[in-house]
Amino acid sequence: MRVDPSIAALRSDRAPQRQAQAAMEAAMNAWRAETDAANALGEFERFGEGAALEDCPSLEAIFTGQGQAEALMQALVRHFCAAIAANPLGHPPFRNSFDGRASTLQLAKSGRAQILLQSREPGHYDCPTASFSENLRYDAHLAGHAKGRIVRISGPREQVHFGEEEVALQGGARLAFDCMSEMLLVEEVETRLVTLRLLQSAERPQPVREYCRDTGRLIHQAAGTLASSRCELMVAMLGRMDRADAAPVLAQVARREGEDGLRWQAMRECLALDTAEGFAALCAVARDPNDSLSDTAGALRAQLVEQHPQLARLENA
Numbered sequence: 001m002r003v004d005p006s007i008a009a010l011r012s013d014r015a016p017q018r019q020a021q022a023a024m025e026a027a028m029n030a031w032r033a034e035t036d037a038a039n040a041l042g043e044f045e046r047f048g049e050g051a052a053l054e055d056c057p058s059l060e061a062i063f064t065g066q067g068q069a070e071a072l073m074q075a076l077v078r079h080f081c082a083a084i085a086a087n088p089l090g091h092p093p094f095r096n097s098f099d100g101r102a103s104t105l106q107l108a109k110s111g112r113a114q115i116l117l118q119s120r121e122p123g124h125y126d127c128p129t130a131s132f133s134e135n136l137r138y139d140a141h142l143a144g145h146a147k148g149r150i151v152r153i154s155g156p157r158e159q160v161h162f163g164e165e166e167v168a169l170q171g172g173a174r175l176a177f178d179c180m181s182e183m184l185l186v187e188e189v190e191t192r193l194v195t196l197r198l199l200q201s202a203e204r205p206q207p208v209r210e211y212c213r214d215t216g217r218l219i220h221q222a223a224g225t226l227a228s229s230r231c232e233l234m235v236a237m238l239g240r241m242d243r244a245d246a247a248p249v250l251a252q253v254a255r256r257e258g259e260d261g262l263r264w265q266a267m268r269e270c271l272a273l274d275t276a277e278g279f280a281a282l283c284a285v286a287r288d289p290n291d292s293l294s295d296t297a298g299a300l301r302a303q304l305v306e307q308h309p310q311l312a313r314l315e316n317a
Contacts, residue, residue: 006089020090027083028093031076040072041108047200048111053138059198062140064174069140069196073117076107101125116197120146120189127185130162130213134180134205134224137197141173144193148186150177153211160216169193180206201225207261221261228259235262239269247274251281260292267297279304279314 010017031037036058043056053060062068080092095106101121108115130151146169153160167175169186171194177183186193205224212219223229235253238246250273253266267285271278279301286297305311 010089017089020087021093023083023087024080024090024093027079031079034075036068036072037075044108044113044115045110047198048109048113050112050200050203053136053198053200062196063138063176063198066172066174070142070171073142073196076117112201112203114197114199116199118195118197120144120186120193122189122191125185125187125189127187128213129210129219130183130185131208131210132179132181132183133208134202136200137177137179138199139173139175139177139184140196140198141169141171141175142194142196143171143191145170145190146186146193147188147190148184150175150182150184151213152182153216154181155216157209158218160211160218162213162216204259207259223259223261225259228262231262232265235266235269239272242273244273247277251277254278254281255284263293264296267293275311276314279311283315 032041039058040062043051043059047053047056047059053063062072084090084092092105097104101123103119105117106114107117130153132153148167148169150165150167152163152165154163155161167184175184201224207221207224209218210220210222211217223232231253235250238250247270250266250270254263254270256263267278267282270281282297282301282304285291285293286301288294291297301315305315
């Protein structure tokens with residue numbers, strides 16, 4: 001395998017890499033210090049605390065007006081092109097991902113808000129499902145041409161009806177979505193589509209829902225926040241480790257206010273680890289008419305008592 005001399009040199013002297021990264025940090029700071037970027041990022045912090053977009057005029061102008069988003073990204077490119085030209089092995093200090101067809105840079109994150117720079121490569125994109133989350137989303141399309149459709153849902157949570165509107169996507173287009181009930185599917189990209197995106201999540205977001213476009217049936221749910229997702233993973237891990245000593249803690253998680261998916265996962269694991277502890281928590285939730293899980297818990301309680309009549313003694317204890 002051939003290793004370029006400039007890369008091989010880093011094995012014995014890491015100073016050039018540190019200097020390159022310092023140059024990337026300096027480029028980012030210089031961009032953020034420019035007047036337009038500084039004003040927008042200052043308002044972005046308030047937006048991340050829950051402020052409405054119309055209460056953040058500089059930020060609003062970027063995602064609803066013409067020219068401001070493009071100018072902001074031109075300034076970003078100017079700073080980083082100069083830094084990368086001087087430091088070819090430097091990495092821009094933004095979280096990023098690339099799956100071969102779509103790439104994302106997280107330019108800023110504050111509280112419940114994010115600013116993302118995204119691109120999609122030319123080609124056809126199959127979209128058999130549609131996902132919805134409790135976010136507000138604002139898209140400023142900077143360049144490229146693509147065809148897509150706005151998908152809106154109505155009806156009960158488990159089985160929805162779709163309404164679809166075809167839309168042409170190109171530089172200068174500005175779109176806004178309440179992602180609880182509407183989303184954008186990009187189906188055909190003619191030339192690379194580049195988008196600046198602003199997101200604001202709810203304070204306590206509901207689970208993300210994924211529906212089959214052919215049937216409208218709910219096929220998957222996921223935690224609405226990374227924190228809840230991590231907690232669900234930890235709860236599942238305790239169950240797989242057979243940590244019966246964790247049952248009282250899991251019972252508390254199942255009974256307290258919080259995301260339903262996390263609470264129900266904790267309930268299931270608690271029942272598996274300690275039947276008495278878990279069944280007591282299940283009955284407590286089922287008896288509370290104000291609990292969002294009351295009906296589900298009541299149905300499971302009835303099913304378990306039917307299958308295992310001895311559990312009725314625990315309920316009456």
